[in-house]
Amino acid sequence: MMEWLQPIQNLLGAAWLPLWTVVKIMLIVAPLMGAVAYLTLAERKVIGWMQIRIGPNRVGYFGLLQPIADGLKLFMKEIIVPSGSNKFLFVIAPIMVLMPALAAWAVVPFNAELVLSNANAGLLYILAMTSLGVYGVIIAGWASNSKYAFLGCLRSAAQIVSYEIAMGFALVTVLMAAQSLNLGEIVKGQHGSYGMLNWYIIPLFPMFIVYLISGVAETNRAPFDVAEGESEIVAGFHVEYSGMAFALFFLGEYANMILVAFLTSIMFLGGWLSPVPFLPDSIVWMFGKVAFVLFLFLWFRATFPRYRYDQLMRLGWKVFIPVSLIWVVVVGAWMQTPYWLW
Amino acid sequence: MSFFDVVFYLFATITVLAGVGVVVARNPVHAALFLVLAFCSAAGIWMLLEAEFLAITLILVYVGAVMVLFLFVVMMLDINLVKLREGFWRWFPFGALLAGLMVFEMIWVLGSRQTADVSKAIVHASDYSNTKELGRLIYTHYVYPFEIAAVILLVAMVAAIALTLRRRTGVKSQNVAEQVKARKADRLRIVSMKSEPKVNNK
Numbered sequence: 001m002m003e004w005l006q007p008i009q010n011l012l013g014a015a016w017l018p019l020w021t022v023v024k025i026m027l028i029v030a031p032l033m034g035a036v037a038y039l040t041l042a043e044r045k046v047i048g049w050m051q052i053r054i055g056p057n058r059v060g061y062f063g064l065l066q067p068i069a070d071g072l073k074l075f076m077k078e079i080i081v082p083s084g085s086n087k088f089l090f091v092i093a094p095i096m097v098l099m100p101a102l103a104a105w106a107v108v109p110f111n112a113e114l115v116l117s118n119a120n121a122g123l124l125y126i127l128a129m130t131s132l133g134v135y136g137v138i139i140a141g142w143a144s145n146s147k148y149a150f151l152g153c154l155r156s157a158a159q160i161v162s163y164e165i166a167m168g169f170a171l172v173t174v175l176m177a178a179q180s181l182n183l184g185e186i187v188k189g190q191h192g193s194y195g196m197l198n199w200y201i202i203p204l205f206p207m208f209i210v211y212l213i214s215g216v217a218e219t220n221r222a223p224f225d226v227a228e229g230e231s232e233i234v235a236g237f238h239v240e241y242s243g244m245a246f247a248l249f250f251l252g253e254y255a256n257m258i259l260v261a262f263l264t265s266i267m268f269l270g271g272w273l274s275p276v277p278f279l280p281d282s283i284v285w286m287f288g289k290v291a292f293v294l295f296l297f298l299w300f301r302a303t304f305p306r307y308r309y310d311q312l313m314r315l316g317w318k319v320f321i322p323v324s325l326i327w328v329v330v331v332g333a334w335m336q337t338p339y340w341l342w
Numbered sequence: 343m344s345f346f347d348v349v350f351y352l353f354a355t356i357t358v359l360a361g362v363g364v365v366v367a368r369n370p371v372h373a374a375l376f377l378v379l380a381f382c383s384a385a386g387i388w389m390l391l392e393a394e395f396l397a398i399t400l401i402l403v404y405v406g407a408v409m410v411l412f413l414f415v416v417m418m419l420d421i422n423l424v425k426l427r428e429g430f431w432r433w434f435p436f437g438a439l440l441a442g443l444m445v446f447e448m449i450w451v452l453g454s455r456q457t458a459d460v461s462k463a464i465v466h467a468s469d470y471s472n473t474k475e476l477g478r479l480i481y482t483h484y485v486y487p488f489e490i491a492a493v494i495l496l497v498a499m500v501a502a503i504a505l506t507l508r509r510r511t512g513v514k515s516q517n518v519a520e521q522v523k524a525r526k527a528d529r530l531r532i533v534s535m536k537s538e539p540k541v542n543n544k
Binding site: 089119120121124125127128131132134135138139142150153154157158160161164181310311314 | 371375378394395398399401402405406407410411413414417418471472473474515516518
């Protein structure tokens, strides 16, 4: 399908591969940034409607230019570095949040052919990259030299380490069912003649719930947003940040949300596969599923009050980890019987 | 020098510099962050050797979990730097001896004829999965050593919890079962009352 690129490839010679890879990276990152911008608008609109408000509707028709106006405003603002803070760490912290959120996209498949790197250990790579995101939060909290930021970063570190375990076990059940760490193979493992009944959400339903809720906790979204906690520790770890540095934290948070939504649809909801046998598989299904999971994120935020910290720890350690451990054993035993149909 | 060599020397330099950083950094938080950098670049070197499972596990376990908890503790310590540096020269000969011993061991092992062949990397086909091969070996050939290691880890974990577990009295903690059991009727009483007579403020 890429025959028309052949003359350019011949012209560039050895420089072709790195250059083409950079172009592919841009083709992933640029729409992702656009999606992040419009996810913020979608969030304000959806939550507005849920609370019987209108939401932003002044800038552009239907408020459609609002994200651009917000971005421009943040570009214009001054970045203030607090006195007594560690300047180098203060500046790299927002980069450390955004970097793993973008790097994880390298192995995410969009459909059967469209993937930047079809790595065999894709699932492990995703786990490793998402576990790096916490460093940005910790460094930001510590380097700010502020007690509110520090409290936020301690909360976030404990929370992310706790929920990562349950998330990891949820993914272990997926890799047991798919017998592969390759994300493309995992989707292909859910292909069958019964449409959505072949998806892993059916045999792994408890793990789907565990993964979804842990995903909300990992991305520091409401009702697990104790790291920010505007009403108690005044925006937590990024309280000292302003302008574009502050905006980078938001970009990272929303990019992570979209990533978790993609992973949920790949692992449990059949990725690009069609939910009914008579319709063709297409990337449209992928985006539809991702949009649905993202809508759940916004819905949670509009519905639930923030968790108290001890309840949050209890849910992670005393509910999710035992449930996921048991389900690993259940799936293992189930797969040895003839009743495993996936 | 091939691209492979360039990448290797890049990662190796970063690893060594980060290791030096861990030792010389004045601030313990900076030292911990240098250690994170050292782990990341070591993972890069393992990746070059096509040991992708070990490389990613190094990032996942050491960088993603262990070092986060390290930082967590180190950031909360109230460290007096002057006091920390007090005994430096007294312990220096001991440290130098240990370092010299380790360098000697490494030269001995890496320079010997038996291990010399290892330096030639084995190139595998593109469908070779390091993770699958490791899993197959661990659960067939090495299944008993693997299970014994797992049991030892479990014992260590139970012991660590048992050592730090203590019953404390007078702690204000929530009884979750009681909280969940609470019903509207237990907490709320709706009374119907007549409206109060108008208060005259004049």
